[in-house]
Amino acid sequence: MSVFEIVRFAIRGLFTNRLRTFLTVLGITIGVASVIILLAVGNGSSKAIQASLDRLGTNSLQVRSGGGGFGARARASASSQKPLTILDAAALMDKTQAPDILQVAPIASTNGTCVVGASTTTPSTFYGTWPAYYKASNTSIQSGSYFTNDDVTQGRRVALIGQTTATALFGTTSPIGQTMRCSGIEFTVIGLTTVKGASGFQDGDSLVLIPITTMENSITGNQPLSSIIVEATNSKTTDAAQTELTTILDARHGISGRKTADFSVFNQASLLTTASTSSKTFTTLLGMVAAISLLVGGIGITNIMLVTVIERTREIGIRKAIGAPKGAILSQFLIEATILSVLGGALGVLVGFIGSHFTIAGTKPVIVPASVFLAFGVSILIGVFFGGYPASRAASLRPIEALRHE
Amino acid sequence: MEAVRAVDSVVDKLPVIEVRDAIKRYGVGDASIFALNGVSLTIEAGEYVAIMGPSGSGKSTLMNILGALDNMTSGEYFLDGIEISSMDEIHLSIVRGRKIGFIFQSFNLIPRTTAIANVELPMAYQGVKTKERRERALVALDVVGLGDRINHEPTELSGGQQQRVAVARALVTRPALLLADEPTGALDSKSTADLLDLFDQINAAGRTVVVITHELDVAHRAKRIIRMRDGKIVSDELNKERVA
Ligand SMILES: Nc1ncnc2c1ncn2[C@@H]1O[C@H](COP(=O)(O)OP(=O)(O)OP(=O)(O)O)[C@@H](O)[C@H]1O
Ligand SMILES: [Mg+2]
Numbered sequence: 302m303s304v305f306e307i308v309r310f311a312i313r314g315l316f317t318n319r320l321r322t323f324l325t326v327l328g329i330t331i332g333v334a335s336v337i338i339l340l341a342v343g344n345g346s347s348k349a350i351q352a353s354l355d356r357l358g359t360n361s362l363q364v365r366s367g368g369g370g371f372g373a374r375a376r377a378s379a380s381s382q383k384p385l386t387i388l389d390a391a392a393l394m395d396k397t398q399a400p401d402i403l404q405v406a407p408i409a410s411t412n413g414t415c416v417v418g419a420s421t422t423t424p425s426t427f428y429g430t431w432p433a434y435y436k437a438s439n440t441s442i443q444s445g446s447y448f449t450n451d452d453v454t455q456g457r458r459v460a461l462i463g464q465t466t467a468t469a470l471f472g473t474t475s476p477i478g479q480t481m482r483c484s485g486i487e488f489t490v491i492g493l494t495t496v497k498g499a500s501g502f503q504d505g506d507s508l509v510l511i512p513i514t515t516m517e518n519s520i521t522g523n524q525p526l527s528s529i530i531v532e533a534t535n536s537k538t539t540d541a542a543q544t545e546l547t548t549i550l551d552a553r554h555g556i557s558g559r560k561t562a563d564f565s566v567f568n569q570a571s572l573l574t575t576a577s578t579s580s581k582t583f584t585t586l587l588g589m590v591a592a593i594s595l596l597v598g599g600i601g602i603t604n605i606m607l608v609t610v611i612e613r614t615r616e617i618g619i620r621k622a623i624g625a626p627k628g629a630i631l632s633q634f635l636i637e638a639t640i641l642s643v644l645g646g647a648l649g650v651l652v653g654f655i656g657s658h659f660t661i662a663g664t665k666p667v668i669v670p671a672s673v674f675l676a677f678g679v680s681i682l683i684g685v686f687f688g689g690y691p692a693s694r695a696a697s698l699r700p701i702e703a704l705r706h707e
Numbered sequence: 708m709e710a711v712r713a714v715d716s717v718v719d720k721l722p723v724i725e726v727r728d729a730i731k732r733y734g735v736g737d738a739s740i741f742a743l744n745g746v747s748l749t750i751e752a753g754e755y756v757a758i759m760g761p762s763g764s765g766k767s768t769l770m771n772i773l774g775a776l777d778n779m780t781s782g783e784y785f786l787d788g789i790e791i792s793s794m795d796e797i798h799l800s801i802v803r804g805r806k807i808g809f810i811f812q813s814f815n816l817i818p819r820t821t822a823i824a825n826v827e828l829p830m831a832y833q834g835v836k837t838k839e840r841r842e843r844a845l846v847a848l849d850v851v852g853l854g855d856r857i858n859h860e861p862t863e864l865s866g867g868q869q870q871r872v873a874v875a876r877a878l879v880t881r882p883a884l885l886l887a888d889e890p891t892g893a894l895d896s897k898s899t900a901d902l903l904d905l906f907d908q909i910n911a912a913g914r915t916v917v918v919i920t921h922e923l924d925v926a927h928r929a930k931r932i933i934r935m936r937d938g939k940i941v942s943d944e945l946n947k948e949r950v951a
Binding site for chain 1: 815
């Protein structure tokens with residue numbers, strides 16, 4: 302008997318038992334597809350968190366006046382509070398005391414309105430800072446140039462503005478080299494920052510950045526800083542940098558013993574680490590759900606295969622009684638099982654790929670290639686083993702034993 | 708008659724059944740049952756034998772051994788001069804396919820499979836080419852009078868028709884030996900008569916036929932009647948009505 306003939310028998314077997322064929326293929330399809338999609342959702346959500354981690358920069362810390370920041374240093378009484386000053390920022394740049402701090406950017410902020418002719422706008426962010434701010438806050442420019450340390454020391458009246466501010470004041474013409482009047486002071490626009498988009502309710506492009514010296518000298522006077530952005534040397538040294546800056550500021554602000562701190566440190570990295578840890582947990586959970594669904598699918602396949610062979614033991618007996626060799630029967634059932642599992646597995650992969658194109662629970666799924674091979678492989682192994690093993694047992698029976706089977 | 712000869716264009720060499728001291732024992736120890744308790748039997752080529760006996764006397768057990776569907780506990784069995792009792796599974800499947808045609812009381816057709824596919828099946832396992840297989844299956848179905856029902860599945864056929872498909876399937880490989888275990892057990896009298904006519908034709912064409920039956924009128928169509936009781940042959944005589 303030729304292989305071709307046995308394959309024909311197997312295909313005929315599948316067609317004569319249409320419902321069973323359909324149910325088995327369906328079971329495998331669902332199992333494989335759910336594994337692929339669930340893992341893709343988990344993977345997608347951790348990818349999304351990773352992306353926001355990368356965007357925010359994992360190595361920056363923010364120091365603000367007042368207690369009660371992230372990491373819970375208790376509130377100090379208002380009277381004993383010392384404000385954050387530009388000198389505090391300068392002190393943090395001490396390489397011997399704070400080897401893990403790469404750079405420091407003080408931020409003075411104000412609420413001012415900018416005017417050009419008849420156009421006015423109130424930028425939601427109006428900061429005075431120095432060049433270290435660019436990298437620490439992931440700010441870059443799309444045209445023009447940055448203001449430099451020299452601009453800061455000289456207290457020049459130059460400004461970088463965001464796209465929203467530029468459009469409000471200058472419309473479609475290039476703002477570079479133009480002048481604008483903010484809080485009564487005239488500034489030359491020297492750079493346009495790259496579009497950041499909105500984060501939360503804040504428009505990241507409604508922005509004016511000027512040298513901190515210019516702001517203190519001309520607008521705010523010696524007002525305290527609103528915050529200091531500290532950048533650690535890399536993402537692993539953020540915690541060390543936090544300890545160092547706390548030690549330095551404690552000393553400068555006379556914080557010791559009972560006296561509680563009058564500043565607080567916000568560690569974005571640790572916040573995001575928590576988020577990414579919980580996303581890993583989420584992925585693991587989804588993976589477990591997927592594994593269970595594959596297992597349940599597998600048990601379903603096993604069940605159908607076992608029932609099929611038991612149901613068809615009599616048929617196996619008949620075939621043996623009319624001269625079928627064991628090999629031919631076994632091959633037929635193995636080929637049936639293989640066709641079923643490959644078909645179901647392939648459909649499952651297809652459904653998995655299609656399903657992963659939709660946004661599920663607010664997440665854009667990203668397929669894990671290994672999950673495709675795993676799910677496909679496991680379903681085929683289960684199908685072939687549980688289709689093949691009972692068939693081989695039935696085919697080894699004496700014909701009369703198989704025929705007596707009810 | 709002519710048609711049977713057509714199926715059987717090649718006349719096989721003399722088939723002989725020779726069984727010596729067949730013992731079939733079920734279970735172990737005190738609880739064991741001797742379904743066959745020392746049966747010796749010789750059947751010459753071209754004989755038409757009926758086996759009778761009360762229920763549980765071991766008729767089916769003997770038949771299954773003759774058909775190579777079951778093995779015996781001890782004893783020897785030669786079919787056509789070949790020792791079956793010590794044969795391995797691969798050779799047994801060849802013997803079942805080429806030497807023996809087996810007809811069951813419950814027909815045992817493959818479900819959800821057409822009459823013609825059922826009849827073609829044994830030839831498929833023997834490696835007969837598709838075209839020849841189909842031709843021979845058509846002839847065999849014609850012989851049993853089902854030429855117009857070839858594409859019907861078992862559930863679409865009456866009991867008598869199903870049994871005739873089973874006969875066609877048993878004959879189509881041109882076996883030396885046709886074994887039938889209560890073939891008329893599930894049939895009405897008309898179907899029984901048709902089937903017995905068919906057996907007469909088959910035997911007249913030179914084939915050895917062995918039939919188990921409870922019914923006297925079925926047994927009386929055979930040329931030799933063997934009676935069994937408690938796993939033993941108790942009588943073995945020629946049927947005077949059929950053999951002069
Ligand atoms: N698989 C088995 N296991 C145990 N005992 C069995 C088995 N098959 C048959 N027997 C016993 O062997 C004996 C002979 O059975 P067998 O089927 O040959 O009888 P029979 O003559 O064909 O009867 P009937 O006319 O009812 O078909 C019985 O006592 C039966 O109970
Ligand atoms: Mg019986």
